[in-house]
Amino acid sequence: MKSLRKYLDTVKPQFMKGGRFGKLHSTFDAFETFLFVPDKVTFKGSHIRDSIDLKRTMSTVIVALLPALLFGIYNVGYQHFISYGQNPGFWHIVGYGLGKVLPLIVVSYGVGLGIEFIFAQYRGHEVNEGYLVTGMLIPLILPPDIPLWIVALSVAFAVIFGKEVFGGTGMNVLNPALLARGFLFFAYPAVMTGDKVWIAGKADAFSGETVLGHAMIGNTDQINDPMGMFIGLEPGSIGETSVVAILIGAVILLFTGIASWRIMLATILGTTALGLLVNAIGANEYMKLPFYYHYLMGGFAFGLVFMATDPVTSAQTNRGKWIYGFLLGALIIIIRVFNPAYPEGVMLAILLMNVFAPLIDHYVVQANIHRRLRRAMAAQAPFLNR
Amino acid sequence: MKSQQKEKESLFSPRYRKLISNPLSLENPITVQVLGICSALAVTTKLKPAFVMALSVTVVVALANVVISLLRNGIPSRIRIIVQLTVVAALVILVDQVLKAFVYDVSKQLSVFVGLIITNCILMGRLEAFAMANKPWPAFLDGIGNGLGYSWILIALGFFRELFGNGTLWGYRIIPQSFYEAGYFNNGLLILPPAALILVGTIIWIQRSRNKNLIEEY
Numbered sequence: 359m360k361s362l363r364k365y366l367d368t369v370k371p372q373f374m375k376g377g378r379f380g381k382l383h384s385t386f387d388a389f390e391t392f393l394f395v396p397d398k399v400t401f402k403g404s405h406i407r408d409s410i411d412l413k414r415t416m417s418t419v420i421v422a423l424l425p426a427l428l429f430g431i432y433n434v435g436y437q438h439f440i441s442y443g444q445n446p447g448f449w450h451i452v453g454y455g456l457g458k459v460l461p462l463i464v465v466s467y468g469v470g471l472g473i474e475f476i477f478a479q480y481r482g483h484e485v486n487e488g489y490l491v492t493g494m495l496i497p498l499i500l501p502p503d504i505p506l507w508i509v510a511l512s513v514a515f516a517v518i519f520g521k522e523v524f525g526g527t528g529m530n531v532l533n534p535a536l537l538a539r540g541f542l543f544f545a546y547p548a549v550m551t552g553d554k555v556w557i558a559g560k561a562d563a564f565s566g567e568t569v570l571g572h573a574m575i576g577n578t579d580q581i582n583d584p585m586g587m588f589i590g591l592e593p594g595s596i597g598e599t600s601v602v603a604i605l606i607g608a609v610i611l612l613f614t615g616i617a618s619w620r621i622m623l624a625t626i627l628g629t630t631a632l633g634l635l636v637n638a639i640g641a642n643e644y645m646k647l648p649f650y651y652h653y654l655m656g657g658f659a660f661g662l663v664f665m666a667t668d669p670v671t672s673a674q675t676n677r678g679k680w681i682y683g684f685l686l687g688a689l690i691i692i693i694r695v696f697n698p699a700y701p702e703g704v705m706l707a708i709l710l711m712n713v714f715a716p717l718i719d720h721y722v723v724q725a726n727i728h729r730r731l732r733r734a735m736a737a738q739a740p741f742l743n744r
Numbered sequence: 745m746k747s748q749q750k751e752k753e754s755l756f757s758p759r760y761r762k763l764i765s766n767p768l769s770l771e772n773p774i775t776v777q778v779l780g781i782c783s784a785l786a787v788t789t790k791l792k793p794a795f796v797m798a799l800s801v802t803v804v805v806a807l808a809n810v811v812i813s814l815l816r817n818g819i820p821s822r823i824r825i826i827v828q829l830t831v832v833a834a835l836v837i838l839v840d841q842v843l844k845a846f847v848y849d850v851s852k853q854l855s856v857f858v859g860l861i862i863t864n865c866i867l868m869g870r871l872e873a874f875a876m877a878n879k880p881w882p883a884f885l886d887g888i889g890n891g892l893g894y895s896w897i898l899i900a901l902g903f904f905r906e907l908f909g910n911g912t913l914w915g916y917r918i919i920p921q922s923f924y925e926a927g928y929f930n931n932g933l934l935i936l937p938p939a940a941l942i943l944v945g946t947i948i949w950i951q952r953s954r955n956k957n958l959i960e961e962y
Contacts, residue, residue, distance in 0.1 A: 505927055505929075508929070519942060519945075523945075523949065541933060544932060544933045544936060545931045545932050545933035545934070546929050546931070546932060547932055548929060549929070
C-alpha cells in the first residue's frame with residue numbers, strides 16, 4: 359500500500375497543470391481517488407468533509423448488487439441446462455453462467471467508462487464514479503443471450519443522451535441504466551421481448567416464458583408458487599429473478615442509509631393499494647392474481663431497491679418521496695395489468711416517475727413556503743389590525 | 745436590413761449571398777429557430793418522402809415570399825396574416841396537385857403534411873419577418889435559403905432514419921441480407937418519432953459546440 363502511495367506521489371507532478379501529462383489530469387485523478395480516500399479538507403466555514411464521498415457511496419451499492427449478480431450468474435447456467443433437462447453439477451452451471459454474464463459486464467464497463475473518460479478529459483472535469491453502479495446495473499437488467507454489439511450501442515446511448523448531454527453524473531433526469539434498457543426495448547424488441555430470449559442457449563422445445571409473460575396471457579396456473587418466485591430460479595433478466603438476493607442488497611443499502619426507506623415503503627404501499635383494487639374488480643385471470651404476487655414477479659424488487667431509490671433521479675424532499683413512491687407503485691400495477699403490449703411495467707413506471715420527480719419536489723417546496731407564509735401572516739395579524 | 749440603397753446592387757452581391765447561406769447554419773429554421781419541427785418528425789422515416797417534402801416547402805416558401813413581397817405595399821396591415829395565408833394556401837394546393845399527378849405514392853405517404861405546409865411556422869415567419877419588408881429578389885433568395893436550410897435537416901434525418909431503421913435508402917436495400925443473417929437488427933427506435941427529436945437534438949448539439957454564439961445566456 360505504501361509503495362503504491364509513494365509511486366502515485368512521484369508521478370503526480372507530471373499530471374498537474376503544466377506537467378508532461380497535464381492534459382490527462384482527470385484520468386489520473388480518477389485512479390488516485392479510486393485507490394485512496396482523497397485528503398482534501400475545507401479551509402473556510404464550519405463544514406466538515408465526510409469520508410463517505412461519491413466513490414465510497416457507489417462502492418457500497420456495488421457490494422449490495424453482488425448477491426443479485428452471483429445468483430444471476432448461477433441462474434443463467436441453471437436455466438440453460440434445465441431447458442435440456444440436464445444437471446451437470448454446480449461448477450458447470452456457474453461456468454456457463456459466467457461465460458454469458460461476464461462479457462456483458464465487460465462490454466458495459468468498457469463502453470460506458472470509455473465514454474465517461476473521453477467526456478471528462480474533453481471538458482476538464484473529474485471522472486465521475488456514477489458509471490460504476492450504472493455499468494453493473496445494465497447487465498443485470500438484460501436478458502442473458504443479448505448480442506454484445508446491441509449492449510454496447512445501448513450503453514453508449516444511455517451515457518451520452520441520458521447523462522453527458524445534461525452535464526454528467528448527478529445532472530441526469532432519467533436513470534441511465536433504465537434508459538439503456540428502454541432504448542433496447544424500443545429499438546430492438548426482438549431481443550428484449552417474447553418467450554425466446556430469457557434463457558441463454560435455450561432448447562427449442564422448452565417454453566421460456568417468464569412469470570409475467572404467463573400472467574399476461576392469463577396462464578395463471580403456470581405461475582410458480584410464491585416461494586419459488588421468492589428464491590428466483592426462473593427465466594428472466596439476469597439480476598431480477600431472485601427476491602431473496604435482492605433483499606440482502608436492500609438491507610445493506612438501508613443499513614448504510616444510501617437508499618431511501620421512504621421510497622421503498624411508499625412504492626410497496628402504492629402497489630398494494632392498486633393491487634387490492636384490481637383484485638376487488640377481478641375481471642380477468644390477471645386481475646384475480648393475489649396482490650402480493652406483484653412484489654415477487656419480474657423486476658419489481660430489483661427496480662424498487664436499486665433504481666427507484668436512485669438519489670439523483672428520485673424526488674428529493676421527504677414528502678415528495680412518499681408521493682413519488684406511491685405513484686410509482688400504482689403505475690407499475692396499471693401498466694402490468696391493463697396494458698397488453700408491455701408485460702413488465704417497472705421500467706416504464708420508473709422512467710415516467712423520474713420525469714415527474716422534479717415537478718413533485720417543486721410543489722412540495724412551494725406548499726411549504728405557502729404554509730410558513732400563512733403562519734407568519736397569522737402571527738402578525740393581531741398587530742396589523744390595530 | 746437596409747434596402748433603400750440607391751445604386752444598383754448586383755444579383756449575387758455578398759449581402760444577397762448571405763440570405764442563402766445564413767439559413768443553412770447560423771439561422772437555420774429548424775435547429776436554431778426551432779420551427780417546423782412537426783413535419784420534420786413526421787415525414788422523415790424514409791428518405792424519399794423527406795426529400796419530396798423538403799422540395800415542396802422550398803418551392804412554396806420561395807414563391808410565397810416573392811408574391812407577398814410584390815404585394816407588400818398594398819396589403820393593409822390589419823389583415824396581412826389572412827392575405828399571407830391565402831397566398832400560401834393557393835401555392836400549397838398547386839404543389840399538392842403536382843405531387844398527386846407525378847409522384848402519387850409519395851403524396852399518399854405525406855398525406856396531410858403537404859396541406860399542413862400552410863401552417864408551417866417557417867413560412868409564416870419568413871413572410872412576416874422578411875417578405876413584408878423587402879423587394880422580390882432578396883425575398884426570393886431568402887425563401888430559397890430557408891427552404892434549403894429546412895431541406896438539409898430533413899434529408900439528413902431521412903437518411904439516418906431510413907438507413908438504420910429500415911436498412912434501405914430511397915427504397916433500395918443497402919444493408920445486405922447477409923448482415924441480418926449474421927445477427928444484425930434494424931433499429932426500431934429510429935422509426936418512432938422520438939428518434940427524430942433525438943437526431944435533431946444531436947445536430948443542434950454539434951452546431952452549438954462548434955459555434956458558441958448560438959448558446960443562450962441564462
